Amino acid sequence: MRYAGVAVAVAGVLVAAGAITYSVAEDGGSGVDAPAVESADAGFARDMAVHHQQAVEMAYVVRDRTDDEDVRRLAYDIAQTQANQRGMLLGWLDLWGLPKVSADPPMTWMDMGDMASGEDGALMPGMATNAEMKKLGTLNGKQAEVFFLQLMTDHHKGGIHMAEGCVAKCTVGVEKRLAQGMVDAQESEIKLMADMLKERGAQARP
Secondary structure, eight states: OHHHHHHHHHHHHHHHHHHHHHHHHHHHTTTOOOOOTTSHHHHHHHHHHHHHHHHHHHHHHHHTTOOOHHHHHHHHHHHHHHHHHHHHHHHHHHHHTOOSSOSSOTTGGGTOTTSOOOBTTBOSTTOOOHHHHHHHTTOOHHHHHHHHHHHHHHHHHHHHHHHHHHHHHOOOHHHHHHHHHHHHHHHHHHHHHHHHHHHTTOOOOO
């Protein structure tokens, strides 16, 4: 039952995603001005697409490192949800005629472009380093489960921070609603992962 609540939240985000994609496409064809290249809308779409890609990679790595059904199910849901959302974000950039990459540092749209640059691949808050990704790929069983849950908890916290930034700063209504859906779903998953870590005698990293 505990997993069912998270699954319902994720399913809700995916159902909303279809409606949001249709709505944005309709707006794009009705003469509504596209956001500017330096806007929060464009910045969030670019940065969250990169952030999501790493989550998808982590989920697929752990799926092959454990036989635990709960962890594998969570990893699958994260991979499917975030891959779907990433496709939407990149699709919106195409629809708006905006580049998918920027010469500005990540998080510039949140006035955080001067934060410490991406040390060892951790380009944005919550992202794992290249060394951590490599380590995850060497672990098996319970060790892989715990490390994945810790990494993904950090990843979700960073993602929530970014999504909350879009809710506050973005101007495209459907994008703001998607961002709020990300906040709600990832907060639920953080609670679930805290329980899963406790079951394994571990906890989230400080």
